[in-house]
Amino acid sequence: xxxxxxxxxxxxxxxxxxxxxxxxxxxxxxxxxxxxxxxxxxxxxxxxxxxxxxxxxxxxxxxxxxxxxxxxxxxxxxxxxxxxxxxxxxxxxxxxxxxxxxxxxxxxxxxxxxxxxxxxxxxxxxxxxxxxxxxxxxxxxxxxxxxxxxxxxxxxxxxxxxxxxxxxxxxxxxxxxxxxxxxxxxxxxxxxxxx
Numbered sequence: 001x002x003x004x005x006x007x008x009x010x011x012x013x014x015x016x017x018x019x020x021x022x023x024x025x026x027x028x029x030x031x032x033x034x035x036x037x038x039x040x041x042x043x044x045x046x047x048x049x050x051x052x053x054x055x056x057x058x059x060x061x062x063x064x065x066x067x068x069x070x071x072x073x074x075x076x077x078x079x080x081x082x083x084x085x086x087x088x089x090x091x092x093x094x095x096x097x098x099x100x101x102x103x104x105x106x107x108x109x110x111x112x113x114x115x116x117x118x119x120x121x122x123x124x125x126x127x128x129x130x131x132x133x134x135x136x137x138x139x140x141x142x143x144x145x146x147x148x149x150x151x152x153x154x155x156x157x158x159x160x161x162x163x164x165x166x167x168x169x170x171x172x173x174x175x176x177x178x179x180x181x182x183x184x185x186x187x188x189x190x191x192x193x194x195x
Contacts, residue, residue, distance in 0.1 A: 007035070008042060052066055098150070099162065128153060
């Protein structure tokens with residue numbers, strides 16, 4: 001693969017953080033002067049081909065960015081939360097945030113019983129949730145809450161319109177737990193009798 005293609009891939013992978021000439025030179029194992037030449041070639045390539053992206057330098061860091069002419073289309077994409085459906089994990093996370101907000105990631109994970117980094121990123125990316133502050137205490141974790149886009153997405157005017165949660169019946173839960181343990185004991189006894 002040629003140096004230009006590798007540099008393009010590196011800039012793409014670096015995202016918003018970008019890369020310096022020195023970082024590119026180190027990774028490509030070439031001189032910084034050669035990196036400068038490659039950057040000029042890449043810029044020219046994007047201009048001539050009328051691509052939707054370009055290379056920019058900000059504070060000594062090179063980044064791949066979208067061209068301003070694409071802004072109206074990117075805006076439509078961002079403002080349309082229904083461009084893709086939400087996964088089960090994202091829906092679970094969103095429901096927990098909607099009913100328990102403001103809530104920390106650790107509290108969400110405690111309720112779900114699994115890590116929730118990816119669902120949170122998805123929901124933040126779709127602007128259905130946002131950071132609403134910091135919790136008191138060690139580390140001051142981020143608190144999450146829903147957004148206006150969340151209300152629009154689900155056709156709600158206010159959070160008061162959320163459907164009520166079913167009543168928590170502790171006696172029913174105890175009966176289900178007892179039934180589970182009875183069945184488990186029966187299965188264990190059957191297994192020991194068969195041995």
